[in-house]
Amino acid sequence: MNHLPLIIQREYLTKVRNKSFIIMTFLSPLIFIGLISLVVYLTQLNKNQERTISILDETGKISEVFLTENAQKDEMTTYKLLTGITLEEAKKQVQETEEYGLLHIRQMASTEEIARQIKFYSEDSPSQKIISKLEAILSRKLTQETLLQNNVDIDVVKNSKMNVSIGQETFTGERTSKFINYSKLGFGFAAGYLLFMFIIIYGNMIMRSVIEEKTNRIIEIIISSVKPIQLLMGKIIGTSLAGITQFLMWIVFGGILLVIISFVFGIDLIGSQAAEQQALLAQQGADVNFQVQITELINSLPIVNLLAAFFIFFIGGYLLYSSLYAAIGAAVDNETDTQQFMMPILMPLILAVYVGGFTVLDDPHGTVATVFSYIPFTSPVVMLMRIPFGVPIWEQLISILLLYVTFVGTVWFASKIYRVGILMYGKKPSYKEIFKWLKY
Amino acid sequence: MSSILQAKDVVKKYGDYTALNNVSIDVPKGSIFGLLGPNGAGKTSLIRIINQITAPDSGQVLLDGEPLQQFHIKDIGYMPEERGLYKSMKVGEQALYLAQLKGLSKKEARARLKYWFEKFEISDWWNKKIQELSKGMAQKIQFVVTVLHQPKLLIFDEPFSGFDPINANRIKDEILQLRDEGATVIFSTHRMESVEELCDHIALIHKSNKVLDGKLTDVKRQYKSNTYQVGIGAADNLQLRSMLNEKFDVTDADFKSINDDLKVNIQLKNGDTANDLLSFLTSKGQVNHFVEVIPSVNDIFIQTVENNN
Incomplete structure (x- = not known):
């Protein structure tokens, strides 16, 4: 008799109808979006703070750079030039008017010495962002001054500055670049973290579900009707489906909320991020044509393979880890006893994300990365990180096979523990004890 | 009289501990069979083997002359001593679920549940959650679920614990009626007065061994x-x-x-x-x-x- 569909149905419905499950399904996106909005709002609040910086320039020729268009681009900062007063007077004045700070440029024999003697006085520690900005402006100006003193034509220097970005191409004509490689790795990281989150959130749910029969003492009745492996399999699948339902709800509901908030409060949650990133890239001096890069990235990714692999490895990895949670649930009879078994479960996952990340970046097809992409406990993360760089299909298939066989093996192992574990109420299991149970 | 259940030289060990040592019993069809023994004697181990929760290390169990197999689950109704129900599930839903696990169709299960719920006058509990019921009430549901699929063999482990005298009597009458309708009942209990009253055959297990068995009158004759x-x-x-x-x-x-x-x-x-x-x-x-x-x-x-x- 195959009761699997029946068990899956019960597990799913029980989870989905549970009050706290329903509440969390709707509350979590609210809390999450609320937090993001708060963070974004607070950052903008910080940025919007207007500040005045006074400049006491003893040389009389450096400070003019702050009045040029380039320096004035940041509307939040106003520069004020002080003349004809001493440093002490200037300090006192800035303090009294509660300005942001005082930039002091001392007159020295050479531009080199001037650069070394520049100081910034302020009430509290100044924002590093402001300091960096001042430093950038000053060093550009002082470089120019030095060049002028040495009779060098600035335009010649400007025009002779070369940016190098090595174009990468495989022998088969596949083009890559640093940006594309990082994006590929980013995809792997994203997938890995998603899996990680999913396991942490829903793994516990499966564990509790396995303990449920024991706390309700219905276990002997159930176990005299169905085989433990069927029960565990049903629980894992049913709970996973409930988890996926909740996750999808979060995405849909969260997406809607995000749009509403963006419109109502005019906070550009997504835009500001993208713009900042683009600016960052531009700042790094790489002569990036963003649009072209994106197209190249998409063209270079094995999209179909990637999506298929994502689903297969994500589901496989999730099932494998949830079967481990189920095994823990099978071994104990209340939740407080589960702590000692938690760490060993999460270790390989954390290992996969970090070690996988470093080695794949170093060499996507190196020994370490390859080995880790076969080991079932790390393969869902590491293989997903490797696939964007091109992994032969047969390698992927072996890895998938190993993953799913291990999953079934773990469920079998869990059901073995379950069969014995149920019959011993109130006995706290040790690893040694569990090993003994396997032989029964 | 033919046997519905035969256990032959059943041995079960947990590590170094022997829970059942070459135990054989023979349960005649249509009887009420008392499985007796002090705490920890091995009764529950034997019952679990009959229910295929665990397997014997050696020996054989025959149901109706056939070695036990997966499909025999529907022929056995088991009410364990450690019993409970899903607390947050509704009574009716839960009963339907458990009946379906025993191989009944949903429709059939619903019809039979209706009959039993009316008989016990508990029809208005259908949409209640188990956690809203008292222990005795939950026990009634448990009894209904145990007998619902009309098994040939019913196994009750301390069936009267948790019942008040009136309901205990009620359950006793139901058990007798089920016997009259052709079911065989195995009873595991410490309550000797109910054994005296109900059982026609007994077996006594002590320290993992069967020390006594037979027809109750024969046993008594032997011991007079x-x-x-x-x-x-x-x-x-x-x-x-x-x-x-x-x-x-x-x-x-x-x-x-x-x-x-x-x-x-x-x-x-x-x-x-x-x-x-x-x-x-x-x-x-x-x-x-x-x-x-x-x-x-x-x-x-x-x-x-x-x-x-």
């Missing part, structure tokens, strides 16, 4: 000590007592009587019959009370267990 409880009135009761002491093993007895009699238990010596005793007694006085002492299941239980310690 040819002792008679006598109330006799004579001119001089003391003199009569010393006379009896010479001829038989006599001990004091205590029973209710309206006569001022000598009350004794008299055990026959080898070769003597009840008639010999009676004719001797009638020659000495007025016999008002003469009953054979039949050992109770309780006596047999205690005696056997002590003998085997």
Whole structure:
């Protein structure tokens, strides 16, 4: 008799109808979006703070750079030039008017010495962002001054500055670049973290579900009707489906909320991020044509393979880890006893994300990365990180096979523990004890 | 009478501990079979093997002459001693689920549940959650779920614990009726009075071994000590007592009587019959009370267990 569909149905419905499950399904996106909005709002609040910086320039020729268009681009900062007063007077004045700070440029024999003697006085520690900005402006100006003193034509220097970005191409004509490689790795990281989150959130749910029969003492009745492996399999699948339902709800509901908030409060949650990133890239001096890069990235990714692999490895990895949670649930009879078994479960996952990340970046097809992409406990993360760089299909298939066989093996192992574990109420299991149970 | 269940030389070990040591039992069709034994004797281990929760290390269990297999699950109804239901599930839904696990179709299960719920007058519980019910109420649901799929063999482990006397009686009547309708019942209990009342066959397990089994009347016959409880009135009761002491093993007895009699238990010596005793007694006085002492299941239980310690 195959009761699997029946068990899956019960597990799913029980989870989905549970009050706290329903509440969390709707509350979590609210809390999450609320937090993001708060963070974004607070950052903008910080940025919007207007500040005045006074400049006491003893040389009389450096400070003019702050009045040029380039320096004035940041509307939040106003520069004020002080003349004809001493440093002490200037300090006192800035303090009294509660300005942001005082930039002091001392007159020295050479531009080199001037650069070394520049100081910034302020009430509290100044924002590093402001300091960096001042430093950038000053060093550009002082470089120019030095060049002028040495009779060098600035335009010649400007025009002779070369940016190098090595174009990468495989022998088969596949083009890559640093940006594309990082994006590929980013995809792997994203997938890995998603899996990680999913396991942490829903793994516990499966564990509790396995303990449920024991706390309700219905276990002997159930176990005299169905085989433990069927029960565990049903629980894992049913709970996973409930988890996926909740996750999808979060995405849909969260997406809607995000749009509403963006419109109502005019906070550009997504835009500001993208713009900042683009600016960052531009700042790094790489002569990036963003649009072209994106197209190249998409063209270079094995999209179909990637999506298929994502689903297969994500589901496989999730099932494998949830079967481990189920095994823990099978071994104990209340939740407080589960702590000692938690760490060993999460270790390989954390290992996969970090070690996988470093080695794949170093060499996507190196020994370490390859080995880790076969080991079932790390393969869902590491293989997903490797696939964007091109992994032969047969390698992927072996890895998938190993993953799913291990999953079934773990469920079998869990059901073995379950069969014995149920019959011993109130006995706290040790690893040694569990090993003994396997032989029964 | 053919057997519905036969266990042959069943051995079950947990590590170094032997829970069942070559235990064989034979449960006749249509009987109410009492599986007795002190705590930890191995009763539950045996029941779990019959329910295929665990497998025996060696030996065989036959149901209706066939070795136990997965599909036999639907032929057995089991109410364990450690019992419960899903607390947050509704009564009706839960009963349907458990019935379907036993192989009933949803429709069939619903129809039968309707019958039982009406019989027990609990129809309005259908949409309640188990956690809203009292323990006794939940036990009733449990009983219904156990018998719903009309199994050939019913196994009850301490079925009356948790019931008040009225409901215990109710359940007892239901069990008897199920027996009359053709089911066989295995009973595991410490309550000897219910064994006395219900069982026609018993087996006693002690320290992992079966120490006694058979038809209840046969067992009793085997354990009787040819002792008679006598109330006799004579001119001089003391003199009569010393006379009896010479001829038989006599001990004091205590029973209710309206006569001022000598009350004794008299055990026959080898070769003597009840008639010999009676004719001797009638020659000495007025016999008002003469009953054979039949050992109770309780006596047999205690005696056997002590003998085997």
